[in-house]
Amino acid sequence: MYVHDTIAAISTPPGNGGIGIVRISGEQAADIATAIFKPVCNGGLISHRFYFGVVTDPMDGDVIDESMAVLMRAPRSYTREDVFEIHCHGGMLVVDQVLSLCLKHGARLADPGEFTRRAFLNGRIDLVQAESVMDIISSKSEAALRLAQHQREGLLSRRIEEIHKDLLHALALVEAYIDFPEDDLGEADLSSIFDRVQSARIIIDNLLSGFDDGRVLREGISVLIIGKPNAGKSSLLNRLLNENRAIVTHIPGTTRDIIEETLNIGGLPVRLLDSAGIRHTDDLVEQEGIRRALDKIPQADLVLFVMDASHSFDQEDQLIFEGLKESRLIGVLNKSDLPPKLELPEYCQGMTCVPISAHTGEGVDLLRDHICRCFLHGSAIDSREFIAISRARHHDALVSAESILQRFLQGIQVKVELELLAVDLREALRAVGSVTGQSTPDDILDVIFSSFCIGK
Ligand SMILES: Nc1nc2c(c(=O)[nH]1)N(C=O)[C@@H](CNc1ccc(C(=O)N[C@@H](CCC(=O)O)C(=O)O)cc1)CN2
Ligand SMILES: Nc1nc2c(ncn2[C@@H]2O[C@H](COP(=O)(O)OP(=O)(O)OP(=O)(O)O)[C@@H](O)[C@H]2O)c(=O)[nH]1
Numbered sequence: 001m002y003v004h005d006t007i008a009a010i011s012t013p014p015g016n017g018g019i020g021i022v023r024i025s026g027e028q029a030a031d032i033a034t035a036i037f038k039p040v041c042n043g044g045l046i047s048h049r050f051y052f053g054v055v056t057d058p059m060d061g062d063v064i065d066e067s068m069a070v071l072m073r074a075p076r077s078y079t080r081e082d083v084f085e086i087h088c089h090g091g092m093l094v095v096d097q098v099l100s101l102c103l104k105h106g107a108r109l110a111d112p113g114e115f116t117r118r119a120f121l122n123g124r125i126d127l128v129q130a131e132s133v134m135d136i137i138s139s140k141s142e143a144a145l146r147l148a149q150h151q152r153e154g155l156l157s158r159r160i161e162e163i164h165k166d167l168l169h170a171l172a173l174v175e176a177y178i179d180f181p182e183d184d185l186g187e188a189d190l191s192s193i194f195d196r197v198q199s200a201r202i203i204i205d206n207l208l209s210g211f212d213d214g215r216v217l218r219e220g221i222s223v224l225i226i227g228k229p230n231a232g233k234s235s236l237l238n239r240l241l242n243e244n245r246a247i248v249t250h251i252p253g254t255t256r257d258i259i260e261e262t263l264n265i266g267g268l269p270v271r272l273l274d275s276a277g278i279r280h281t282d283d284l285v286e287q288e289g290i291r292r293a294l295d296k297i298p299q300a301d302l303v304l305f306v307m308d309a310s311h312s313f314d315q316e317d318q319l320i321f322e323g324l325k326e327s328r329l330i331g332v333l334n335k336s337d338l339p340p341k342l343e344l345p346e347y348c349q350g351m352t353c354v355p356i357s358a359h360t361g362e363g364v365d366l367l368r369d370h371i372c373r374c375f376l377h378g379s380a381i382d383s384r385e386f387i388a389i390s391r392a393r394h395h396d397a398l399v400s401a402e403s404i405l406q407r408f409l410q411g412i413q414v415k416v417e418l419e420l421l422a423v424d425l426r427e428a429l430r431a432v433g434s435v436t437g438q439s440t441p442d443d444i445l446d447v448i449f450s451s452f453c454i455g456k
């Protein structure tokens with residue numbers, strides 16, 4: 001990775017669109033701009049002005065497209081380098097030709113995420129903010145988007161900075177006593193160090209406790225609908241989607257393949273899976289459907305066990321229930337519009353149950369609430385201040401910092417040597433600093449940015 005070369009990429013999605021944008025960043029951006037773009041008003045390009053003109057191949061004078069373009073001089077740009085953007089007509093071929101022209105004039109094709117990586121390397125944003133840019137693009141619900149925007153604005157980074165500052169301060173105190181051993185470390189000094197680290201730990205614990213919410217918002221959850229044939233599983237899927245997605249008939253064994261759809265339940269991005277009704281059958285196709293349904297159980301974040309409340313709980317229900325012992329489970333007592341007949345056996349009493357009618361829609365809002373409440377615990381999700389960690393990378397780094405600090409605090413209590421305490425603090429600082437990228441090795445950066453899209 002050469003940080004001084006000039007990179008170029010198409011920053012709009014592939015396919016035909018109204019406008020397509022080619023973005024160039026680096027030392028040669030301005031020269032390439034002058035070479036291939038002619039503004040109609042003639043004269044040079046003033047930074048941060050949007051010009052109308054033509055993109056022309058200077059070799060043969062061929063006009064490639066009429067377009068709008070802007071040069072943003074360093075450091076007032078996304079990457080803090082010179083950036084040149086060409087906004088041409090959004091046809092795949094046109095945009096490709098403009099890109100090729102940039103490459104012919106000395107730019108190199110950008111790696112995925114490389115513009116944002118440069119914004120990070122040049123200090124405009126930290127690593128959490130860089131990751132949040134990707135999360136903004138891939139957000140699957142409004143709440144997830146809000147969280148990502150808060151991270152982009154630096155709310156999470158500021159919290160991490162506080163931890164870092166407290167630890168650094170504690171380290172400075174410890175090191176002062178290492179350097180001047182003649183000054184005895186009194187109780188007051190010890191307790192001041194202890195308090196600093198304790199306050200950092202509290203912020204870490206808070207962030208860690210928000211991780212489950214942050215992660216499900218970012219990644220979404222998978223919800224599997226399971227039950228006997230004719231319990232009303234496909235009717236429930238259709239009801240939740242507000243659409244006639246799956247075939248519903250009165251014939252048991254209607255659904256065979258897994259039917260997967262995505263939707264949003266109270267801000268939670270959900271992959272909803274309908275499956276074949278589970279029973280003993282000689283029908284080969286149905287057997288395969290049932291096998292696929294059972295296969296999905298271990299991967300599901302939540303299983304909706306649908307029962308027909310107008311029939312009694314029978315042995316088939318019992319067998320299905322027994323197969324769900326390891327799963328997070330909500331019992332759905334469907335067909336509440338019919339005279340009730342179902343009585344749950346003793347061993348099912350611990351299961352949360354929601355009576356609904358997929359037919360009339362009654363109880364379905366309550367079911368949505370229950371699904372959300374299984375996953376979103378933070379009451380602050382709707383608030384303007386809602387901030388949480390949402391990536392395993394952040395979580396793992398903070399867990400490791402937390403366990404080092406715990407050892408540190410015990411060390412203070414049993415009066416471990418100061419040198420050892422300092423080692424712990426430095427190690428904790430490194431873990432915390434890796435979240436915002438202050439101490440993140442290059443190979444980790446490679447992994448992070450390679451998951452970005454091209455042109456970002
Ligand atoms: N056309 C276009 N739209 C875009 C972007 C872009 O690069 N180009 N963005 C990106 O993908 C996002 C906007 N983000 C941006 C963030 C910072 C700067 C920027 O130039 N920041 C400078 C200060 C600018 C100034 O002083 O005028 C800085 O922070 O140093 C530009 C875009 C979304 N929309
Ligand atoms: N009265 C009433 N009938 C319902 C309700 N939900 C589903 N049904 C009926 O029950 C029958 C089976 O519905 P489906 O949604 O196909 O059931 P399923 O669980 O997907 O069945 P399989 O795909 O065969 O496993 C259909 O005739 C539906 O109209 C309900 O809430 N009330």
Ligand SMILES: [Mg+2]
Nearest residue numbers: 233234254255
């Ligand atoms: Mg079905």
